[in-house]
Amino acid sequence: MIAFPYLFPNSLFKINIVTIVMIFVAGLVALFLLRLATSRLDMRHPKGWQNVVEWSMEFTRTMVGDIVPSERFISWIMPLSFTVLIFIFVANWLGLIATVSIHLSQPIPWLGITSSALKASNGEVALFDSPTANLSMTLGLSVMVWLISHYQGWHRPKQYFKAYLNPIHVLEEITNPLTHGMRLYGNIFAGEVLIGAILTMPVLFHFVPTGLPLLIVWLLYSGFVASVQAYVFAVLMVLYIGMKSYHMGGGH
């Protein structure tokens, strides 16, 4: 387990500095990529990066339309679903492209890097990591989705409470946000830990990296997983919110 620097390490609300910074880095990268597409707008002959971004917006629109075929709901949720899709996609790929860690020999107690945490991580402290490889961050996102879905449900109290006559739906209120966040966290975290484990494989005669074929295969698979999980997170978000958006033509 790699060690992380924390703010307020001894209180209940300890804050992982790397995750907070990486959330903003992922947001800035996404902002930069999208601003790049609008910098040279051409309505008549769109080309290059603008085409790619327009295709991804069209992709999001059909993704929402397949789940809730209502024009009002689609135009309401398009900004949120597109933002979440792009942000999580960028966040997942940031950790695949680079993870940076430094080697510390002295513990820094006021940052939460205690000697026992350093011992468990062999002195490695993360500096640049995927923000979605943190359980608090992904569960925070899924709780946000849960809150939005209930806000949507309150517009039609009768249908909203009628759904709970089925006890399965009461259970789903707990399991849906839990698995929603844990699925993203598990995929990204397991991928990064296995990359770290493969990198520690021995180098024969100082120049034959035994882990290289394994690393290439696992990186390709992780890239696939990072893209699919961003898509799955956005699809499930639209599904959970659409299930409760009775006044916009959604519903079970």
Next chain:
Amino acid sequence: MIQALYAIAAALMLGLSAAGGAIGDGMVLSKYVEGVSRQPEARGQILGSAFIGVGIVEGIPVIALALGLVLLLGKGGGL
């Protein structure tokens, strides 16, 4: 002793969830092949839905993998 118990717990969790995930993946993809053979022109649409299904089914074993890694590497104190 405690170390061995953590190792056994992680192994049980990973093995059982891998078995369940394999059955689930097999069911999703067999239905995908069935659908494509019945309607070959709808291949692209069905492939998208099949990947969503695989992503959702894979969620549970991967959650178990992450928790197992936390158990093993963090020696139980990682959570």
